[in-house]
Every structure is written in structure tokens, then in C-alpha cells.
């Protein structure tokens with residue numbers, strides 16, 4: 001497996017670079033790693049007459065990697081421009097267009113990514129106002145269009161004057177790096193986990209409602225209809241909130 005760090009910051013050795021470095025340090029040494037600094041690449045959009053050779057090179061690196069670490073600071077409450085420009089220039093290659101101009105995942109489908117962003121804003125203010133949300137959302141939108149699967153995200157706040165990563169943030173990055181080696185295995189078990197969750201809900205609801213009937217707190221008429229509708233509705237709500245908490249809602253610290 002190969003893990004590719006893509007750094008889209010103004011600073012080659014800034015906070016964002018340190019976060020990527022720490023994640024890569026955590027990656028199992030049996031895997032290959034590489035980091036590219038987008039400022040080193042003078043890419044331009046493809047034209048009808050000419051495909052951009054710098055984009056060719058970058059596209060090759062993306063294709064040969066299994067996991068991408070997409071790391072860019074939050075500038076003006078949004079994704080840093082160099083990373084956004086990279087996504088914009090790469091659009092024609094990231095997705096396939098049908099006859100109606102709709103986009104579809106193409107050659108990058110089922111690769112994985114971890115997103116990283118950071119900002120000066122304090123943890124509490126970011127938690128309340130979501131300064132870093134738009135940066136993460138932009139990354140997610142592009143990756144989702146390309147069919148690339150999200151593994152996790154890392155957010156660092158309070159970056160003003162930071163020279164070294166705080167110990168807790170460094171260990172979070174190392175842990176995320178270690179987890180990258182098992183991303184393929186985790187995808188395969190997601191459906192299995194939801195099926196397990198359904199049966200857990202069904203068994204617990206049967207036990208709870210059975211006890212209620214035994215205690216005379218629940219009517220016996222239409223028991224199975226009440227029971228099955230409760231299981232289905234409760235499972236749908238629980239699965240929805242779990243999906244929101246683990247995938248949709250962005251980290252803010």
C-alpha cells in the first residue's frame with residue numbers, strides 16, 4: 001500500500017506540514033509513503049489542445065497511491081487556494097462526465113483519504129462557529145464526486161505562534177497514521193456492522209417490550225405490529241444519528 005501526503009499550504013514547514021509529517025510517521029513502515037508540496041508544482045488547467053504535463057505527473061502519483069492525506073490550512077474560512085486550484089485543475093481527470101454533463105466516479109473510485117485543516121481560531125470559537133467546516137466540506141465534496149472514501153479528518157485550532165505540535169495532537173496524528181493500514185478491511189465490515197446493529201436493536205426491543213407486557217405496562221393486542229414498527233423506526237433513527245456523528249459532522253478541534 002502507498003500513502004500520499006498532499007500539502008496545500010503557503011508554508012512548506014508550517015503547522016499543516018507538521019500534521020502531515022506526524023500522520024506519515026504513524027504509518028506502518030511496511031507501506032510506502034510520499035509527500036508532495038503543491039507550491040512546487042506549476043500546474044495549469046488542461047485545454048482542448050494540450051494536456052498539462054505537470055497535472056500528468058501529479059495524476060500519476062494519485063493513481064499509484066491507495067490513501068491520500070489531503071492537508072491544507074483554512075484561509076478566509078475556506079480551503080487554502082492552492083489546494084482548491086489543484087482540485088479545480090484536476091476536475092476533468094477526477095471524474096467522468098456523461099452525455100448530460102453529470103459527473104461520475106472514475107479511476108480513483110474506492111481509494112481512501114484523510115483530510116487535515118488548521119486555523120488560528122480558538123477551539124471553542126471554532127466549535128461554535130465552524131470556521132474550518134467549509135474547508136473540510138470542499139474536500140469532501142470533491143472526493144465524494146470522485147468516489148474516494150473518507151477515512152477520518154484532523155483539525156487543529158489555536159495555531160498562532162505554534163512551533164511544535166502539542167503532544168496530544170501529535171499522538172492523535174500518529175494514531176490516525178497507524179489506522180491507515182487497515183482502511184480496506186474497515187470498508188468491508190461497514191455493512192456487516194449495520195446488520196449487527198439491527199439485530200441488537202431487535203433483540204433489546206423484544207426484551208424490553210416483553211418485560212413491559214409481563215408487567216402489564218404494554219397492551220398485548222397488536223404486539224408484533226408495535227414491536228416490528230418500533231424496531232424499524234428506532235433502527236433508522238439510530239443508524240442516522242450514528243452516520244451523522246461519525247461521518248457528516250466535522251471535527252472542530
Ligand SMILES: Cc1cc2nc3c(=O)[nH]c(=O)nc-3n(C[C@H](O)[C@H](O)[C@H](O)COP(=O)(O)O)c2cc1C
Nearest residue numbers: 009011014015016073074075076077119120121159
Ligand atoms: C491568507 C490567510 C488567511 C487566513 N484566514 C484565516 C481564517 O479565516 N481564520 C483563521 O482562524 N485563520 C486563518 N488563517 C490562519 C491559518 O489558518 C493558520 O495560520 C494555519 O495554521 C496556517 O497553516 P500553515 O502553518 O501550514 O501555513 C489565515 C492565514 C492566511 C495566510
